[in-house]
Amino acid sequence: MCAAISASRSPDVVVVGAGLIGLVTAWRAARRGLAVTVVAETAEGAASPVAAGMLTPATEAAFGEEALMRFGVLSRDRYPAFVAELEDDSGLPAGYRPHGTLQVAFDADDLARLAHLSELRARLGLRTERLTGRECRRLEPMLAPAVRGGYLAPDDHSVDPRRLLSALYAAAERRGAVGVRDRVREVVLDGDRVRGVRLASGGELAAGQVVLAAGVGTPAIGGLPPGVVPPLRPVKGQLLRLRTTPGEPPLVERTVRGLVRGSPVYLVPRDDGEIVLGATQEEQGHDTRLTAGGLWEVLRDAHELVPGVSELEVAETCVGLRPGSPDNEPLLGPTAVPGLHLAAGHFRHGVLFTPATGDAMAEALTTGALPGYARRFAATRALEAVGGTGTGGDPDQWT
Amino acid sequence: MCAAISASRSPDVVVVGAGLIGLVTAWRAARRGLAVTVVAETAEGAASPVAAGMLTPATEAAFGEEALMRFGVLSRDRYPAFVAELEDDSGLPAGYRPHGTLQVAFDADDLARLAHLSELRARLGLRTERLTGRECRRLEPMLAPAVRGGYLAPDDHSVDPRRLLSALYAAAERRGAVGVRDRVREVVLDGDRVRGVRLASGGELAAGQVVLAAGVGTPAIGGLPPGVVPPLRPVKGQLLRLRTTPGEPPLVERTVRGLVRGSPVYLVPRDDGEIVLGATQEEQGHDTRLTAGGLWEVLRDAHELVPGVSELEVAETCVGLRPGSPDNEPLLGPTAVPGLHLAAGHFRHGVLFTPATGDAMAEALTTGALPGYARRFAATRALEAVGGTGTGGDPDQWT
Numbered sequence: 001m002c003a004a005i006s007a008s009r010s011p012d013v014v015v016v017g018a019g020l021i022g023l024v025t026a027w028r029a030a031r032r033g034l035a036v037t038v039v040a041e042t043a044e045g046a047a048s049p050v051a052a053g054m055l056t057p058a059t060e061a062a063f064g065e066e067a068l069m070r071f072g073v074l075s076r077d078r079y080p081a082f083v084a085e086l087e088d089d090s091g092l093p094a095g096y097r098p099h100g101t102l103q104v105a106f107d108a109d110d111l112a113r114l115a116h117l118s119e120l121r122a123r124l125g126l127r128t129e130r131l132t133g134r135e136c137r138r139l140e141p142m143l144a145p146a147v148r149g150g151y152l153a154p155d156d157h158s159v160d161p162r163r164l165l166s167a168l169y170a171a172a173e174r175r176g177a178v179g180v181r182d183r184v185r186e187v188v189l190d191g192d193r194v195r196g197v198r199l200a201s202g203g204e205l206a207a208g209q210v211v212l213a214a215g216v217g218t219p220a221i222g223g224l225p226p227g228v229v230p231p232l233r234p235v236k237g238q239l240l241r242l243r244t245t246p247g248e249p250p251l252v253e254r255t256v257r258g259l260v261r262g263s264p265v266y267l268v269p270r271d272d273g274e275i276v277l278g279a280t281q282e283e284q285g286h287d288t289r290l291t292a293g294g295l296w297e298v299l300r301d302a303h304e305l306v307p308g309v310s311e312l313e314v315a316e317t318c319v320g321l322r323p324g325s326p327d328n329e330p331l332l333g334p335t336a337v338p339g340l341h342l343a344a345g346h347f348r349h350g351v352l353f354t355p356a357t358g359d360a361m362a363e364a365l366t367t368g369a370l371p372g373y374a375r376r377f378a379a380t381r382a383l384e385a386v387g388g389t390g391t392g393g394d395p396d397q398w399t
Numbered sequence: 400m401c402a403a404i405s406a407s408r409s410p411d412v413v414v415v416g417a418g419l420i421g422l423v424t425a426w427r428a429a430r431r432g433l434a435v436t437v438v439a440e441t442a443e444g445a446a447s448p449v450a451a452g453m454l455t456p457a458t459e460a461a462f463g464e465e466a467l468m469r470f471g472v473l474s475r476d477r478y479p480a481f482v483a484e485l486e487d488d489s490g491l492p493a494g495y496r497p498h499g500t501l502q503v504a505f506d507a508d509d510l511a512r513l514a515h516l517s518e519l520r521a522r523l524g525l526r527t528e529r530l531t532g533r534e535c536r537r538l539e540p541m542l543a544p545a546v547r548g549g550y551l552a553p554d555d556h557s558v559d560p561r562r563l564l565s566a567l568y569a570a571a572e573r574r575g576a577v578g579v580r581d582r583v584r585e586v587v588l589d590g591d592r593v594r595g596v597r598l599a600s601g602g603e604l605a606a607g608q609v610v611l612a613a614g615v616g617t618p619a620i621g622g623l624p625p626g627v628v629p630p631l632r633p634v635k636g637q638l639l640r641l642r643t644t645p646g647e648p649p650l651v652e653r654t655v656r657g658l659v660r661g662s663p664v665y666l667v668p669r670d671d672g673e674i675v676l677g678a679t680q681e682e683q684g685h686d687t688r689l690t691a692g693g694l695w696e697v698l699r700d701a702h703e704l705v706p707g708v709s710e711l712e713v714a715e716t717c718v719g720l721r722p723g724s725p726d727n728e729p730l731l732g733p734t735a736v737p738g739l740h741l742a743a744g745h746f747r748h749g750v751l752f753t754p755a756t757g758d759a760m761a762e763a764l765t766t767g768a769l770p771g772y773a774r775r776f777a778a779t780r781a782l783e784a785v786g787g788t789g790t791g792g793d794p795d796q797w798t
Binding site: 240242277289290291292293294295296299300302303309310311312313314317 | 639641676688689690691692693694695698699701702708709710711712713716
């Protein structure tokens with residue numbers, strides 16, 4: 001859909017950002033008949049093309065994040081219909097794998113922490129099944145003999161975010177959205193109201209509504225009155241993509257998440273034999289360096305859990321920056337500036353939240369208000385900053 | 400020096416291969432007045448541009464490799480004059496760092512193994528100084544507190560193989576050598592004698608003498624009578640190149656080699672802040688895949704020794720194939736085919752052996768015979784295969 005800006009008609013909506021959140025907003029809004037233009041540049045540290053694509057609210061359930069998990073379950077449960085519509089509109093596969101997730105513990109302490117979380121899962125109504133080490137290895141024979149036990153989450157699936165991006169782009173285009181490769185220098189106001197955006201290449205793109213969905217780059221967009229866009233913390237993730245030798249069976253059949261001496265790690269398989277290993281969680285500003293320590297941490301834990309990863313070829317190493325809002329929850333819908341919306345701050349849940357965010361944003365763009373299930377995440381809510389989780393690991397997730 | 404093949408004059412010598420061994424042969428032969436043409440293609444798995452560049456016979460001394468170590472010491476001691484001549488002829492820096500090497504032990508067993516090797520070093524007349532853990536950390540403050548002790552080898556230095564390659568190329572050209580980017584399909588014989596080489600692009604390059612210096616690719620060159628070129632084992636090495644943050648002090652001042660729970664690892668610093676971490680030693684045929692296990696092994700041991708590596712950016716990951724002869728010693732000089740020479744099989748000592756090999760080959764090309772110090776490595780010697788060292792580590796080096 002990339003094209004020169006047409007002078008023929010101003011769009012109803014300009015979406016700034018072409019990650020999963022920007023594109024799903026564009027597609028869902030276009031399906032409701034809005035004329036949408038998406039403006040994006042290739043951003044270093046963009047989270048969407050780097051994400052592993054786990055749709056795993058049950059195995060990610062964390063104390064203090066119940067509201068996030070409920071939104072996650074809602075979004076996860078929309079995935080089958082969402083993927084069907086998306087593949088229909090785009091003609092492209094979304095890379096959805098409804099094969100469940102196995103969460104395992106490396107030692108007795110790890111198992112105790114997982115068991116503690118199972119109480120929370122039960123409270124949230126999330127299905128998981130307790131398994132012995134032997135039962136885990138029966139499901140995934142390549143697991144290390146040391147694995148003590150775990151939980152099968154039959155409803156936690158995965159999707160390939162790169163395929164999802166391509167499909168969303170094609171589907172949005174098929175529904176009439178227009179893409180522009182440029183950088184938005186600033187939002188242009190007319191009095192208190194949004195009038196459009198000014199592009200780095202010069203020129204203004206007029207629109208009655210503007211959605212900012214540029215991940216960690218969102219607060220840097222110019223022209224915004226103070227306080228309208230809260231600060232977003234870049235939370236760095238380092239990952240590796242491994243390649244199964246052609247003709248060899250896949251190393252794991254389903255997503256395997258593990259806790260290895262307190263440190264979380266995951267292996268997410270794709271249909272084409274790729275396995276994504278991840279991920280670090282580091283808070284040190286806008287830093288996209290691939291580091292020796294980041295690779296080492298991920299490889300160490302993955303190797304403990306599934307020693308056979310050692311034999312696989314490294315196809316790619318990547319770094320992405322997750323956008324963390326002050327309270328770690330997404331920022332959705334209208335802001336204090338009439339016509340200006342946010343769809344940002346999805347932190348480590350961007351892929352999971354994609355269907356629900358798309359629907360919520362389309363609703364906000366057509367009716368002016370978020371639907372009930374997304375109202376908690378209103379961009380205009382009072383925000384209190386939470387503490388960063390520090391470098392490495394994700395202790396909050398497990399306690 | 401890359402140029403179309405000139406029809407004006409046949410060279411005296413064609414060198415097949417433009418790694419360190421091929422280029423040093425070309426340069427030293429050209430300095431003796433021979434007309435030399437170097438033919439090479441970019442080979443996947445080429446060892447020279449991947450090598451760390453340690454000139455460390457003292458800290459590499461291994462029982463059963465005394466002759467190799469003597470040749471290594473001889474070559475190492477030629478380095479200062481060699482580099483001076485090379486920089487003079489090429490006008491380029493060779494990246495020589497005469498800062499010594501610190502060899503350290505991670506635990507008591509590692510220290511016992513190093514102490515055992517010190518008897519061998521004494522017998523070979525190689526200078527090393529025993530240091531306590533505290534003394535090691537005084538020299539290299541970033542060493543882990545766990546380091547038990549080690550040895551300082553004040554005469555074991557390093558060079559940057561990539562700079563060395565560029566300088567050798569320029570120096571050879573300055574001395575009249577000609578480079579041709581092509582693949583040698585086969586050696587052409589005239590009766591029993593060499594007549595030249597046939598190129599993949601078609602055409603023949605006539606020369607009275609031909610030197611095969613194509614690393615692990617040498618035995619695959621066509622046209623050779625059986626038995627003239629012994630088999631060469633590709634011994635895979637996986638390495639990482641890290642980058643020091645600009646403005647930060649270097650992590651280590653000198654080459655640090657370590658034994659970590661029996662597993663060898665090294666950190667080789669460069670003047671520009673790069674640090675090379677290496678290396679695996681794997682025998683599995685012509686395999687140039689970067690693997691998760693290879694990276695993990697190197698990162699694990701480097702991290703144990705110098706935890707600060709974690710903070711450094713990964714600039715590059717690389718794989719090279721060391722050419723191992725049946726007895727792990729190089730194959731130099733005349734073969735059974737008159738006019739045909741070998742300069743191959745340098746295994747993990749190619750950089751160290753570069754000056755001595757260049758001199759020995761130039762001598763063989765001008766006089767027909769290797770000098771005394773290189774005669775043990777005559778390409779025509781009776782060869783007995785030694786066992787492979789297996790995947791991972793290099794146990795032979797330490798026992």
